[in-house]
Amino acid sequence: MHPDLQISRLDKLPTRLQPLAHSMLVDYPSSQTFSQFYKAFSVASQTELNDCLPVFYAVLNPARIPAVASLDPLTLEIGSRLYITIFAVRRLINSRPTPETFPYLWPRLSPWSRFLQTFEEFLIEALGVNSLDTIFRDLMEFCDYMCHKSASNKSLLVSDPASAVLAVHAWQCCSDDFLNYGDELEMIHDILVDTKTPLDDILDGAFIQMSDLARLMIEQCKLAVPSRSTVTPFHLPNIWCLQIALGILAALDNIHGMKHDIMTSKHRLCVALIPMGLPKILAIAAHYLITDPKVADMGPSDTGILGENCVMLLNVLHMKHRGDTVLRTAVKHGMLHTLYGFSKMSQLAEVTQSFLRQLMVDFLTPSTVYYHLLGDLQTAYTDLKDGIIDGHHFCEYPLLADGWSTLIKALRRRIKIRELFDSSMEPLPEVCGSAQCGKIGFKKTLKRCSGCRQVLYCSSSCQTADWKSRHRFSCAKERSTCAKARIQFRPKDRALFRFLLHQEYLCAGAAQIAFAHAMRWWLDPDIRLYTVFDFTVFPVKIDTRKVVSDELAAAVSRASGVMDMMMMRLPVGAGLCDFMFRLAREGSVVPDAVKDIAQRMHLLDETEIKAQMLAAVQKERVTTIVVDY
Numbered sequence: 002m003h004p005d006l007q008i009s010r011l012d013k014l015p016t017r018l019q020p021l022a023h024s025m026l027v028d029y030p031s032s033q034t035f036s037q038f039y040k041a042f043s044v045a046s047q048t049e050l051n052d053c054l055p056v057f058y059a060v061l062n063p064a065r066i067p068a069v070a071s072l073d074p075l076t077l078e079i080g081s082r083l084y085i086t087i088f089a090v091r092r093l094i095n096s097r098p099t100p101e102t103f104p105y106l107w108p109r110l111s112p113w114s115r116f117l118q119t120f121e122e123f124l125i126e127a128l129g130v131n132s133l134d135t136i137f138r139d140l141m142e143f144c145d146y147m148c149h150k151s152a153s154n155k156s157l158l159v160s161d162p163a164s165a166v167l168a169v170h171a172w173q174c175c176s177d178d179f180l181n182y183g184d185e186l187e188m189i190h191d192i193l194v195d196t197k198t199p200l201d202d203i204l205d206g207a208f209i210q211m212s213d214l215a216r217l218m219i220e221q222c223k224l225a226v227p228s229r230s231t232v233t234p235f236h237l238p239n240i241w242c243l244q245i246a247l248g249i250l251a252a253l254d255n256i257h258g259m260k261h262d263i264m265t266s267k268h269r270l271c272v273a274l275i276p277m278g279l280p281k282i283l284a285i286a287a288h289y290l291i292t293d294p295k296v297a298d299m300g301p302s303d304t305g306i307l308g309e310n311c312v313m314l315l316n317v318l319h320m321k322h323r324g325d326t327v328l329r330t331a332v333k334h335g336m337l338h339t340l341y342g343f344s345k346m347s348q349l350a351e352v353t354q355s356f357l358r359q360l361m362v363d364f365l366t367p368s369t370v371y372y373h374l375l376g377d378l379q380t381a382y383t384d385l386k387d388g389i390i391d392g393h394h395f396c397e398y399p400l401l402a403d404g405w406s407t408l409i410k411a412l413r414r415r416i417k418i419r420e421l422f423d424s425s426m427e428p429l430p431e432v433c434g435s436a437q438c439g440k441i442g443f444k445k446t447l448k449r450c451s452g453c454r455q456v457l458y459c460s461s462s463c464q465t466a467d468w469k470s471r472h473r474f475s476c477a478k479e480r481s482t483c484a485k486a487r488i489q490f491r492p493k494d495r496a497l498f499r500f501l502l503h504q505e506y507l508c509a510g511a512a513q514i515a516f517a518h519a520m521r522w523w524l525d526p527d528i529r530l531y532t533v534f535d536f537t538v539f540p541v542k543i544d545t546r547k548v549v550s551d552e553l554a555a556a557v558s559r560a561s562g563v564m565d566m567m568m569m570r571l572p573v574g575a576g577l578c579d580f581m582f583r584l585a586r587e588g589s590v591v592p593d594a595v596k597d598i599a600q601r602m603h604l605l606d607e608t609e610i611k612a613q614m615l616a617a618v619q620k621e622r623v624t625t626i627v628v629d630y
Contacts (some may be wrong), residue, residue, distance in 0.1 A: 002105060003099075003102045003105055004102055005051075005055075005098060005099060005101075005102050006054060006058045006102060006105055007055060007107075008055050010025065010052055010055050011037055011053070011055055011056070012054065013035060013052040014049060014052045015049070018041060018042075018049065018053075020120075021034075021037055021041050021042075022038075022053055022055075023039050024037075024038070024061050025038050025056045025059065025060060025085075026055075026056065028080075029078075032078060032087075033512040034078055034120075035081045035082070035084070035085045036081070038085070039084075039085060039088055042088075042092060042120060043088075045092075047095075047096070047097075050092055050096040050099070051096050052395065053092070053096070053411070054096055055092065056089075057089045057090075057092055057093040057096070057169060058093075058105070058106065058109065059404075060085060060086060060089040061086065061089055061090070061093070061106075061110060061113055062109060063087070063107040063108075063109060063112040063113065065082065066112060066116050066530075067079050067082065067083070067111065072123065072127075072220075073313075076125050080127065080128060080544070081129060083124060083127075083468035084128055086113060087124075087128070087130070087133070087136065089119070090110070090113065090114075090136055090140075091135075091136060092116075093106070093110075094139045094140065094142070094498055097146065097162055100147050100148075100149075100150065100151045100154055103147040103148075103151070103154045103157070104153075104154070104157060107147075107154075107157060107158065107161070110160055111141070111163045111164070111167075112163075114136075114140055114163070114167050115163050115166070115167070115206075116139070118137075118166070118167065118206075118208075121133050129509060131610065133178075134174035135174075135544060136168065136186050137170055137171040137174045138171055138174050139176060140167065140171065141167075141168065141171045141184075141185040141189055142184050142185050142188070143465070144158055144164075144188050144192075145184050145185070145187060145188035145191075146627050148188070148191070151156055155191070155195075156367055156592055158192065159191075159195045159196055159197075160433075161195075162196075162198045162202065162206075162382060163178050163206070164192050164196065165196040165198040165203045165206075166191055166202075166203055166206030166207050167192075168188070168189045168192040168193050168196075168197075169189075169193070169204075169206075169207040169214065169285055170207050170208070171185060171204055171218060172186070172217060173207075174563045175189075175208070176217060176220060176221075178513045179220075179221050179224055179242055179597070180224065180239065180242070180334070181223060182239065184243075184254060185219075186245050188243065188427065189245075189249070190245045190248050190249055193249045193252055193253060194248055194249065194252040195252075196252075200253050200254070200270065208443065210601075211269055211270060211273050212273055212275075214270065214275040215274045215277055216251075216272060217278065217293050218246050218249065218250060218270075218274065219260070219278060219279065219282075221242050221243075221245070221246045222242065222243050222246045222247075222282050224236065224239040224242040224243075225239040225240050225242050225244065225285050225286065226281075227281040234285050234289070235285060235286065235289040235293075237289075239305070239523065240290075240304075240312065243282075243286055243307070244307055247310055247311070247314060250270060250271070250314070251275070251310070251314070253270055254269070254270040254271050256315075259337055259470075271314070271317055271318055271321055271323070273320050274318075274469040275318055275321075275322055275326070275327065279318065279512075280315060280318055280326070280327045280330040280449045281313075281330050281334060282310075283312075283314055283315045283318070283331070283334070284315065284330055284331040284334035284336060284339075285306075285334050286297065286308070286311045287308045287311035287315070287335075287336075288334060288335030288338060288339050288341045288342075290304045290305070290307055290308030290311065291304075291305070291308040291339045291342035291346075292335070292339060292341075292342040293337055293344055301356070308339070308343075308424075309343075309353055309356070310340065310362065311339040312336075312356075312357070313356065314411070315327065315331050315336075316359075316364065316594040318540075319364060319574060320574045321574060322574055323471050324371075324418065324573065324608055325368055325373070325489070325494075327373055327489070328364065328365065328368050329371075329374045329377055332365075332377040332381055333377055335381075335385075336365075336381070337378070337381040337382065338381070338384075338385065339387055340360070340405075341362065343357055343401070344398065344405070345396075346604060347399075348477070349398055350377050351400070352570055352583050354398050354399075354400040354401050355400055357400075357401055357404065358400045358401060358404035359404075360402060360411045361401075361404035361405065361407065361408045361410070362403075362404050362407050362539075362573075363366070364537050365378070366407055366408050366411045367406055367536060367537045367538070367539070367570055367571075369411050369412060369415040369539075370494075370497065370498060370501060370536050370571060370572070371413070371494050371497075372419070372491070372493040372494050372496075373491070373493065373494075375415055375416065375419050375497075376419070377411070378412055378416075379416050379419070382409075382412050388398040398482075407539055410539065411539040415501075418500065418501060418504050419497065421500075421504075422496075422497055422500045425500075432457070432583070433447070433457065433458055433459040433460075433543040434450075434456035434457050434463070434464075434467060434472070434525065435463035435464070435466055435467040436460050437460075438458075438459060438463045442604050447459060448461065448464055450472065450476060452476040453476050456472060456476075459530050468594035489494050490492060498569060498580060499582065501536070502567065502569050503541075504568070505532075506536055506584065507543050512611065512614050513543055514532050514543065514545060514565075515594070515595050515614045516610065516611060516614050516618065517532075517544075517545035518530055518545060518595045518599075519595045519598045519602065519610065519614070520597045520599075520602070521545060521547075522531060522596065522599035523596065523599045523600075523602035526599065528547055529547070529548040530545055530546065530547060530548065531546060531548060531565075531566040531567065531568060532545050532546075532565070532566070532568070533545070533546055533567075533568045533570060534567060534568065534569050534570065535544075535570045536569060536570060537571070537572045537577060539571055565583070565584040566582075566584070567581070567582045567583075567584055568580070568581055568582075569582055570583075583599060593612065593616065593617075594617035595614075595617075598610055598613055598614065
């Protein structure tokens with residue numbers, strides 16, 4: 002045992018206090034003894050508290066923790082013991098023992114702190130105390146003091162699963178005024194960042210839900226980025242609150258330093274924070290941290306790292322959210338300006354360049370298929386256009402320059418298509434869903450399948466014929482798939498998807514697809530094919546594939562006759578979503594030409610084949626595409 006905790010130290014106490022101190026060392030002191038000791042040491046000096054440390058150590062023996070059954074009804078003896086325990090915890094913390102005593106004190110403080118957390122509400126009512134919040138905050142301050150210059154003490158603290166639970170509970174106790182508890186919050190951060198305790202175990206131990214932890218985190222972040230403030234959207238003096246909260250988030254949600262697989266991890270805390278406004282907070286913070294000269298002057302290294310972490314977390318939130326909501330929020334609050342600020346920074350690490358390029362190429366560029374996000378990007382791009390004519394005009398970093406070049410090319414093309422989409426007086430014409438009919442364009446209202454609500458028919462006879470031949474087998478599947486699609490995409494987005502695919506086919510894909518079909522049919526005349534337009538990359542990648550699944554076989558079968566089947570692959574967070582479209586033609590110029598060329602492939606060279614394909618495509622009129630899901 003450490004000398005400071007040995008009973009002999011009590012001899013240093015004033016003579017009047019020594020008998021009281023020794024009387025507390027018995028196993029079960031009387032309530033009268035407790036009362037006398039409490040009165041005497043409530044007004045003790047710092048030196049007297051230090052010399053009384055062996056008593057506090059003895060009182061906090063885990064063996065003295067009362068059994069649950071003894072708490073109701075609470076006897077005077079048990080109540081006195083609990084009251085003096087709370088007093089001992091407070092006085093022990095106030096006595097400021099040397100860090101060398103921590104390995105002896107923590108094994109006693111830990112189980113008692115767990116007991117106080119578990120029965121907090123009961124103890125407040127039974128003992129008549131106002132709150133135990135002060136104890137839990139003081140415990141964090143005590144741990145900070147003990148671990149400040151001792152790595153071994155910190156290792157001991159972090160290795161105890163109860164420490165993480167205590168840290169979260171103490172964090173809740175700081176929520177009334179985060180700004181006044183800087184040291185406590187720093188200790189909470191250090192414990193939760195290094196803990197090996199699973200998040201579920203921490204939540205169970207602290208008796209809180211994921212949403213409670215998320216709200217706690219958001220409230221602290223708002224001290225740096227007030228969500229409703231328009232005059233001062235970023236409070237620089239409170240930046241440390243944001244830094245601590247984001248550090249805890251990254252650690253608890255398994256994304257600290259991008260060391261873990263952020264693609265497959267659940268990140269449930271991040272998901273809970275999305276509807277609470279975290280994307281907006283991160284976007285505003287990143288914008289000011291990277292672009293505001295005042296922020297850069299206070300410490301470009303630290304603020305740059307925090308700004309990068311904000312952008313990294315925005316990436317994670319986007320990957321965990323199906324749709325464009327997170328990126329829209331980020332772009333509205335300065336994401337392009339933030340990326341521009343990164344591009345102008347000096348000595349940007351290569352790993353940071355690679356990460357930022359990923360954001361531009363793998364997330365922002367593919368997401369230009371979303372109608373509203375594309376509008377937001379257009380606004381931001383117009384604001385920055387003078388400075389980013391092309392990726393190499395202003396950026397000295399090769400990786401970032403490549404990212405800007407890809408993003409800008411995609412933006413320019415998609416913005417033009419969106420403007421064409423908005424200026425179209427009439428939508429793309431509809432087509433009869435019956436493969437035996439396939440008529441395009443109608444003045445009358447078409448009949449819609451009441452099951453899947455997707456397939457349209459020009460007459461009852463077409464609907465009946467299609468139901469008997471094919472649609473009855475696929476209707477339920479379409480209904481299920483479409484229900485999911487409506488949750489993920491807005492009507493305006495789905496309309497733009499259709500328009501984008503139509504434009505890609507007309508401008509770039511028709512001859513390429515025809516040539517690919519001819520080559521495959523030459524080798525196997527009976528093969529069933531479909532075409533994939535991969536919009537997750539730019540330029541769009543077009544590929545012809547063989548039908549292998551029953552689901553695709555049914556879709557291709559529905560697209561027979563004067564239709565072709567195409568798959569549009571779209572970005573959805575970190576994942577993909579495949580839409581099936583039917584391509585409607587007036588006549589069958591291209592299909593007939595493809596089949597004819599496939600039969601004569603051995604007689605033609607590649608130049609002749611492509612020339613004949615191009616001639617057929619130029620004669621064809623593709624009037625519409627139909628969402629088939």
